[in-house]
Structure formats: structure tokens, C-alpha cells
Amino acid sequence: MADIETTTVSEDGYACTSQVGDFDLQIDATDETGPNPNAALVATYASCYLPAFRVGGSQRGEDDLGKVQIDASADLDDDDDLEAIAFDVHVEADLDDETAADVAERAEGICHVHSALREGLHADISVYPNAF
Template sequence: MTDIDLTTTSTDGFDTESVIGDFAVGIDPMNETGPDPNSVLVADYAACFLPAVRMGARKSGYDDLGKMAIEAEAELTDHDDLESISFTLKVEADVDDPAELAELGEQYCHVHTALREELHADVTVEVDAFEPTEATA
């Protein structure tokens, strides 16, 4: 049994729609109808890292950190592959050891843990997988 199931579909062109439970996310590598995949990955990373910092801080006895934000930047190679990602974590509260907050984010963020070289998709290809539609028949 899997823990995450989703379907990503492209009817034509390059844009896709991913249906994750009750939610649909449009992604377009051309940045015309939605954000591109690299931007979505960086946003997903930031969206995981920020609450991970907050959760880790609470477990470590920090009082409320107040408003928090991440300003994310990413560098791409000449082939549009992600080369580097950097975060600027902004925290409303004054804390004695800001570096500890980064360490807590790294410890509790599932995306941070997943971004490692040995985690690549195990790809199986199924051909002739769809019934012809009126447009393709």
C-alpha cells in the first residue's frame, strides 16, 4: 500500500494537471498557464521547511516565533536543471541562536530529507494505456 497517490495528466502540449486528493495543481514548464516544475519544487521545499522550523522550535521549547517567511532563490544550469537553492528565513521573534532554527528545519523537513541523489523515481512505462478519444480516433 502506498502513502501518496496522485495522477498527473497532459492532454496535449507541455502543461500538466496533477490531482492530489481533492486538489488540482496546474504546472507548465513554459510558465504560460502555471508555474514551472522547478519553481514548484522550490516552493514545495519552502512550504515544508517553514512549518518544520516552527514545529521543531516548539519541540525545543521556543515560545511563539510570530510571523515567519522564507524568501527562496534558485540557480539553474544552462539546461534548466536546479543547481542550487537558498533560503532566507525571516522570523518575527528575536532568538538567541538563529542557526538552530535552520538546523531544526533541516531535521524536520521531509522535502529536505528527500532531496538526495539516491532518491530518483523508479519509472515503469506502460504503452497503449488509453482508449482512443474522439479527438484521436
């Protein structure tokens, strides 16, 4: 038995509904009824990286990062394939540059989506401490 099982259905057009456990996830290649697959992947990547960043902070003795927000952006090539991803990580805590870089690097090793993507598509990450 697989560790993860999903079912994706499209009744008509380019919109799909995926059943993921007890949740429905709407993805639409035309951006009409949900995000397109590339946007969903970027959001999923950020949603995996953010808790990994918190774990990385905890490993570094920074247990109270406060509010953390990732502003993610991505570039597409001429075929609309993801070419580059960038994360601007805004952290409420006042981290020095060395700690911020170490936490970001630790998070890369923890984030499962980061590990699953081809190396050339790993996010270019900038951390902004004391952001809120």
C-alpha cells in the same frame, strides 16, 4: 497500497494538471498556466521547511515565532536543472544567533522535502530574527 498516489494529465502542450487528493495542481513547463516544475519544487520545499521551522522552534522552547516568511531563490545550470537553493527565513520573534541556527538545523531534520533531495541541493539557509 502506496502512501501517496497522484494522477498527472496533459491534454496538449506542456501544461499538466496533477490530482493530489482533493486538490488540482497546475504545473506548466512554459510558465504560461502555472509555475514550472523547478519553481514548484522550490516552493514545495519552502512550504515543507516553514512548518518544520516552527516545530524546531517549539522543540527549542520558542513556541511563539510570530510571522515567518521564506524568500526562496534557486540557480539553474546550463541544462535548466536545479543547481542551488537558498532560503532567507524572516522571523518576527527576536531570536539570538545560536537559537536561530539551532532551530534552522532542527528544521532540516524534520522537513521531508529536505530529506528527499540530493545533499548537494539542500537549501543554503539564512535566518533573520526580529524581522517584522
